[in-house]
Amino acid sequence: xxxxxxxxxxxxxxxxxxxxxxxxxxxxxxxxxxxxxxxxxxxxxxxxxxxxxxxxxxxxxxxxxxxxxxxxxxxxxxxxxxxxxxxxxxxxxxxxxxxxxxxxxxxxxxxxxxxxxxxxxxxxxxxxxxxxxxxxxxxxxxxxxxxxxxxxxxxxxxxxxxxxxxxxxxxxxxxxxxxxxxxxxxxxxxxxxxxxxxxxxxxxxxxxxxxxxxxxxxxxxxxxxxxxxxxxxxxxxxxxxxxxxxxxxxxxxxxxxxxxxxxxxxxxxxxxxxxxxxxxxxxxxxxxxxxxxxxxxxxxxxxxxxxxxxxxxxxxxxxxxxxxxxxxxxxxxxxxxxxxxxxxxxxxxxxxxxxxxxxxxxxxxxxxxx
Numbered sequence: 001x002x003x004x005x006x007x008x009x010x011x012x013x014x015x016x017x018x019x020x021x022x023x024x025x026x027x028x029x030x031x032x033x034x035x036x037x038x039x040x041x042x043x044x045x046x047x048x049x050x051x052x053x054x055x056x057x058x059x060x061x062x063x064x065x066x067x068x069x070x071x072x073x074x075x076x077x078x079x080x081x082x083x084x085x086x087x088x089x090x091x092x093x094x095x096x097x098x099x100x101x102x103x104x105x106x107x108x109x110x111x112x113x114x115x116x117x118x119x120x121x122x123x124x125x126x127x128x129x130x131x132x133x134x135x136x137x138x139x140x141x142x143x144x145x146x147x148x149x150x151x152x153x154x155x156x157x158x159x160x161x162x163x164x165x166x167x168x169x170x171x172x173x174x175x176x177x178x179x180x181x182x183x184x185x186x187x188x189x190x191x192x193x194x195x196x197x198x199x200x201x202x203x204x205x206x207x208x209x210x211x212x213x214x215x216x217x218x219x220x221x222x223x224x225x226x227x228x229x230x231x232x233x234x235x236x237x238x239x240x241x242x243x244x245x246x247x248x249x250x251x252x253x254x255x256x257x258x259x260x261x262x263x264x265x266x267x268x269x270x271x272x273x274x275x276x277x278x279x280x281x282x283x284x285x286x287x288x289x290x291x292x293x294x295x296x297x298x299x300x301x302x303x304x305x306x307x308x309x310x311x312x313x314x315x316x317x318x319x320x321x322x323x324x325x326x327x328x329x330x331x332x333x334x335x336x337x338x339x340x341x342x343x344x345x346x347x348x349x350x351x352x353x354x355x356x357x358x359x360x361x362x363x364x365x366x367x368x369x370x
Contacts, residue, residue, distance in 0.1 A: 012338030017174025099341025109147035146358030153189030172300025215305025221266030
């Protein structure tokens with residue numbers, strides 16, 4: 001099953017902190033390496049997005065609401081799998097496993113009793129698809145003293161490390177994170193801070209749109225120096241890696257603590273975009289010595305204003321989308337979770353202890369057999 005002349009096929013499912021929807025990919029692994037066969041995106045509706053956002057804070061009957069949303073998400077994941085297989089003309093029996101990240105609603109890695117919560121009923125997904133499911137990737141790393149994130153740098157190392165060139169992969173989703181890939185030595189990876197998350201929330205509040213297309217609204221405003229300085233002084237940015245973060249730290253309420261209320265909305269948007277740019281750039285300069293090539297993935301890779309400002313603040317660096325390396329910027333994380341599922345099925349480690357802070361390499365994930 002899923003093995004034709006040494007080939008194995010896996011599905012990766014990712015629904016990230018941007019809360020835009022479900023990314024699903026079908027990946028083939030063979031002796032020549034992994035390759036993306038097919039992709040499918042299933043958007044969240046406004047009601048589901050609002051319900052998921054509400055679970056980022058304590059509220060009435062939240063355990064019940066979380067359980068219901070886990071089931072609803074798993075049905076969406078199953079729909080995405082069905083559509084993906086139909087587009088690919090591949091039978092479900094050819095798939096070794098689904099790697100399903102789930103939807104993060106709490107990520108608290110700095111606490112003494114650290115934890116991270118991803119919604120999604122993996123048992124239900126296995127029942128609905130008839131395919132083995134690997135889920136709950138973060139818990140084992142956290143149990144081993146790590147932060148459970150970021151996990152994708154291990155995939156970046158496998159896919160993109162070059163023996164001659166210093167590279168960095170920058171994922172700009174809801175949260176921004178970097179992976180530094182020197183030709184030899186230890187890989188560095190960590191969350192820089194907010195990616196699109198605050199910009200999206202501010203855009204929704206003032207424009208009624210889920211995101212600022214191409215950064216045009218931010219480009220119409222002017223950076224507020226005092227606000228930017230205050231935001232950059234937030235302690236998270238000065239922390240050394242390993243570090244990871246989420247909506248618990250960088251929420252619209254957090255932003256409100258720094259506002260007077262008389263700022264022009266487009267100027268705040270311009271400042272939030274610059275915050276993302278400066279925290280990415282400073283992270284690269286501080287922790288990626290000698291980096292020559294920077295490759296962008298995630299939704300932020302399509303934000304023309306953000307990319308232009310990143311180029312301006314990092315002169316002399318080659319900055320391109322990961323498409324230039326053969327992986328479409330939109331599908332990187334889903335691709336990574338297909339690979340992480342394969343690692344789990346093959347009893348191979350999926351984390352990088354130097355990145356997450358875990359005491360050692362661990363096989364990640366829980367397996368729900370079909």
